[in-house]
Amino acid sequence: MLAAIAAVLTGVSAAAPEGPAMISVVKAKSRLPAGTVVSRSDLVLDRVAVADVPEGVLTDPLTLVGKTLAAPVAESQMMTPLAAADARTSVPRGHVIAPLRLVDTALVALLRPGDLVDVIAADAQAGQATVVAAGARVVTIPQAPDERVGPGPEGALVLIDVDAHTASVVAHAAASATLSIIWR
DSSP states (O other), rough: OOOHHHHHHHHHHHSSOOOOOOEEEEEEOHHHHHHOOGGGEEEEEEEEGGGGTTOOOOOGGGGGTTOOEESSBBBOOBOOGGGGEEEGSSSOOTEEEEEEOOOOEHHHHHTTOEEEEEEEEETTTTTTTEEEEEEEEEEEEEOOOOOGGGGSSSSEEEEEEHHHHHHHHHHHHHHHSSSEEOOO
């Protein structure tokens, strides 16, 4: 009798569905701002149903380590190669990535990679403001440097995609004026 019950239970468990197919994917351990250089400690592997996985999801965390996030990432977001951009190769031929330091850090917090902006140089002594870069594309907003290293220049750094001449004009304007932006 005991053998018959065991046989029935074995048959029932064999007929029961196994559940959905699962896969280990790379996820963000916590919220990460755009411009973050990804470290191994920023990522976790998590098992999820294959049906819930977006195309191109990463299964090896080392694929992203050392790369810069192109946009903010939410906590537990599944990571794809589109999450990171190699800023040094993401500009068109004839263009460069130029640093733009903006004093208004609240304004910088509103920027997102891909935004098109005009850079304005305001000279308080002359009472003038001039557009020094029209249609500059925001490439990334690097994470603020570690305060333990010491104070950096005033303001927040933004990297923009412009042609070489415009980069020179922006650098010259930064030496004598306060720079700001407006969105297009």
